[in-house]
Amino acid sequence: MANKVWHTRLGLDLDLNKPDLGQPGMSGLWDVLYQLDRADGARGKPVSERGLQCGGVCRDAGVVAWMYLRQQANGRREAVHEHAEDEDRHSAPMSxxxxxxxxxxxxxxxxxxxxxxxxxxxxxxxxxxxxxxxxxxxxxxxxxxxxxxxxxxxxxxxxxxxxxxxxxxxxxxxxxxxxxxxxxxxxxxxxxxxxxxxxxxxxxxxxxxxxxxxxRALDIWRCDSRALYPCPDGRITRCGKTHSTPKPRxxxxxxxxxxxxxxxxxxxxxxxxxxxxxxxxxxxxxxxxxxxxGGAPSGPAGPELVPKGHASNDGPTCRPRATLIPSQRPTVDWRSASHWSSTARPCRFCGSVTNLRDDRQLPAHKVCYEAQ
Missing domain, CATH: 3.40.1350.10 (Trna Endonuclease; Chain: A, domain 1)
Incomplete structure (x- = not known):
């Protein structure tokens, strides 16, 4: 709610704290404007077409914020923002x-x-x-x-x-x-x-x-006797897999x-x-x-931020040069440590470097391999 209103059609600044709305000589102005606004609302006229804008904090911030009028049972006059974002601007002023x-x-x-x-x-x-x-x-x-x-x-x-x-x-x-x-x-x-x-x-x-x-920086490492980190799987002995550890930067x-x-x-x-x-x-x-x-992870906890039906903002790590009819080939478990090498080499399909290895231990991105 706000006390200062700009009436775009009349070209008037209105101050709801004053009995005459800050417009001397215009008696009964509130009653006229309030009844007109109620009639517009009853006809389903959008708030943005009724000609009332916030003339205080929102206007000072350079924001056009539409309003409608309300009167409490005790006679208190109010101008209410159409959108909560504009209402919040008054209750929590920008520091x-x-x-x-x-x-x-x-x-x-x-x-x-x-x-x-x-x-x-x-x-x-x-x-x-x-x-x-x-x-x-x-x-x-x-x-x-x-x-x-x-x-x-x-x-x-x-x-x-x-x-x-x-x-x-x-x-x-x-x-x-x-x-x-x-x-x-x-x-x-x-x-x-x-x-x-x-x-x-x-x-x-x-x-x-x-x-x-x-x-953060992501440290990619193999879980063997030379590893600096404990096994994230909680194993006392090394699991031999390749893991990633985020480090603050x-x-x-x-x-x-x-x-x-x-x-x-x-x-x-x-x-x-x-x-x-x-x-x-x-x-x-x-x-x-x-x-x-072998692709973007799916987390076990927390609601998904990307709504269903919307693609991720992140593109694939590489793009195959051609899309062919998929052939019958063994299924590759891309999460297995056997399909990871500490040496990055050019993908045999697209040419961009990768640490992944396919079923023949040849360098290949998951998306490239599965598109062939």
């Missing part, structure tokens, strides 16, 4: 730090040659949309939607992080959530990144801004913004026995990890 992050994302993205905008609305149905703090578009179909969360975030409901991230993905936006709160960065409903709690002037100025969690925030837009840093889902961890890795590490698994 200086939040705005500084938005400004920095826009600046470094544009310096990197990408298109970027703040408070970007994405239409998902007639008169229905959602808003993203900042969107970076590389012009080739990849859009990164940055959400800056510097306060508590809900875990359930339509405004939860999981639902908002899922909604972004289903509409072609890769979600990127950034925070300065450790307890948020430890959650796994989306790919969280975290920087230290810093004042707005430090966030906004040019210089190194470290991302201290959320970006710092990254500069500006580099993260540009690299995600360029597709050089990508989101990945890393399942273990109890949950699915979500973080960012280099595209090369993602491809090596998918080669190890």
């Amino acid at each position: 200086d730090e939040h705005k500084a992050y938005q400004d920095r994302i826009i600046r470094v993205a544009e310096q990197g040659g990408f298109r970027a905008g703040s408070e970007v609305r994405t239409t998902i149905a007639p008169r229905k949309w959602f808003q993203t703090d900042a969107v970076v578009d590389n012009g080739a179909g990849l859009r990164i939607g940055w959400e800056i969360q510097l306060s508590t975030a809900s875990t359930a409901g339509p405004r939860s992080v999981r639902n908002r991230a899922s909604r972004a993905m289903s509409n072609g936006i890769t979600p990127a959530w950034h925070t300065d709160m450790t307890r948020l960065a430890r959650r796994n409903e989306t790919q969280w990144t975290r920087s230290d709690d810093l004042p707005a002037e430090v966030i906004r100025k040019t210089g190194v801004l470290r991302v201290v969690s959320g970006f 710092d990254i500069d925030f500006d580099s993260l913004v540009r690299s995600t837009a360029a597709g050089l840093v990508v989101p990945v889902e890393f399942p273990d026995k109890t949950t699915t961890h979500r973080f960012w890795v280099s595209a090369d590490d993602r491809d090596r990890y998918y080669d190890l698994l």
Whole structure:
């Protein structure tokens, strides 16, 4: 709800805190406008066509937010936003730090040659949309939607992080959530990144801004007597398989913004026995990890973020040069350690390097092998 309303058809600023709505000499203005708005609603006229906009916080933020009028039983006059996103803008005003992050994302993205905008609305149905703090578009179909969360975030409901991230993905936006709160960065409903709690002037100025969690390097290793890590399968003796272990790495925030837009840093889902961890890795590490698994993994825990019927944003690690009628060949268990080599060699089908080996121990990607 808001107290300041802009009437587009009359060209009037209205202040609901004042008996005359801030328009001296226009007696009975509220009664006229309220009855007209109720009549429009009864006829099914969309809120966006009734001529009432938020004239306070939303207008100051450069956002067109449509409203309708309401009067409580005690006579209290109210102007209500059509969309919850606009209502939230009043109850939780944007902090200086939040705005500084938005400004920095826009600046470094544009310096990197990408298109970027703040408070970007994405239409998902007639008169229905959602808003993203900042969107970076590389012009080739990849859009990164940055959400800056510097306060508590809900875990359930339509405004939860999981639902908002899922909604972004289903509409072609890769979600990127950034925070300065450790307890948020430890959650796994989306790919969280975290920087230290810093004042707005430090966030906004040019210089190194470290991302201290959320970006990792993937260490691919064979579980033998020379391994540095314990067997993730819990075996005392070595299993002989090849595993992947994520290792935290710092990254500069500006580099993260540009690299995600360029597709050089990508989101990945890393399942273990109890949950699915979500973080960012280099595209090369993602491809090596998918080669190890023989394709993108399916986690045992946590709702899937990509809605059914929508393709993944991640392309295959290689593309076969030709698609032939499948031939009868033995089934290959690509997860077996016998189909992995520590030496990367050119795939015999597409020529790109791979650590995978087929049933004849020849280098071959899973997708290339199965397409022949």
